[in-house]
Amino acid sequence: MGNTGPLGGSPPLAYPSGAQIVLAANAPSADWHAVRRTGLGGSDMAAICGLNPYTSPLEIWFSKVGRPVPRRNDPVLDEAALMGHALEPLIATRFTALTGLLAVDGPGTLRHPSRPWIANLDRVTEDDGLPGVVELKSRSSYALKDWLDEPPVDVQVQVQHYLAVTGWDYAYTVALIGGQRTLVHRLERDEELIADLAAIAEEFWGWVESRQQPPVDGSHATGQLLDRLHAHPTRDVVVADATEVEWLLQQRAVAKQEIAAAEIALLEAENRLKAIAGDATDVHTRGELAYSWRPQPGQISWKTAALAADPGLDPEPYRGEPTRVLRVHLENL
Known part of the structure; x- marks a missing residue:
């Protein structure tokens, strides 16, 4: 070079x-x-x-x-x-x-x-x-x-x-x-x-x-953008297309069921690995460290610590920015 x-x-x-x-x-x-x-x-x-x-x-x-x-x-x-x-x-x-x-x-x-x-x-x-x-x-x-x-x-x-x-x-x-x-x-x-x-x-x-808006995707970045764009609602009700909304709600319900099943499978695998480890911190297979189950310090609860130090502490000045919460009322579609 x-x-x-x-x-x-x-x-x-x-x-x-x-x-x-x-x-x-x-x-x-x-x-x-x-x-x-x-x-x-x-x-x-x-x-x-x-x-x-x-x-x-x-x-x-x-x-x-x-x-x-x-x-x-x-x-x-x-x-x-x-x-x-x-x-x-x-x-x-x-x-x-x-x-x-x-x-x-x-x-x-x-x-x-x-x-x-x-x-x-x-x-x-x-x-x-x-x-x-x-x-x-x-x-x-x-x-x-x-x-x-x-x-x-x-x-x-x-x-x-x-x-x-x-x-x-x-x-x-x-x-x-x-x-x-x-x-x-x-x-x-x-x-x-x-x-x-x-x-x-x-x-x-x-x-x-x-000037046609691209489809909304499933990224966290898009979710955060929508939160910023619509942080301050100006109306109570919007009448939407029933077919589209119901299809999306069904997709959401199916995704939640799949997530729940995956979480159960994950927990089962982790529990069985813990049972194999027992009182040992490290588990080896084929001469190598396969996984570990080691102690670590507990998390500090700063809210509890602050209230213990000052029981009259007003938490309102420390409250974050308000957010909007998506809650589904039509669960059985």
Whole structure:
């Protein structure tokens, strides 16, 4: 591998796909958000594929059609995003130290010539005279196992999207794990995956252009979005289509029965494993630790502790935001 060639210390201006730079890297934030509404970016693709635990396809659709969505109130996620951006120069430096390859700033916002695809590359590199994408991530130590062998699927989708936009043949992902360990993976262009993403993107963008809301899916992200969108009801009753509602209620009842059966099977298996362990903490099979049943400290009840310290404590100032609860009244359909 080498770090010299046509890159010349700055991003290349030609892309085999025919992509063009439509917004400079230092453009105002308002311009950047405006351009993002006109196409699908890498993180958008991961979300519409159902791979983002925090952002649903429905939320992406709202953003593309220009409909406001209540902001998620999560200081922890906000801090993680802020620190991830702040750490990018450090992660890029580690990439160069580990690989000997350049990692220069991305060129700005790229647009594919024939598809509603855009890309904002974290960094650009060059290997054997050919340009490539460098995607930088910062993750907690809990994510280590997800990165050991290869990047998580959502990151692979994001990177393949960038390769589709640029027309380039490879990319590197660089993950700083727990602030202590840097993992680098090289990904080659995957034409089959890119074709699948193109089909998904075409269907989704059709919903954007027609302003037809995509189907509601079963993700937690969609549930959280609906909670935010409808946190403050303004009317008591809506008359809905009986056929649709009754079918959904039946589906819900069947799912609850299947969950209950699965929970019984799970508990039976766990109880039998506990019986085998008996008074032992570890169970071995074929010379290896198969499972353990070890003591652990009990959980602390902070509510009990607080009331014991101050029996007159008023809990109301500590109450969280109000939520809406879904309760079914037609159980026998």
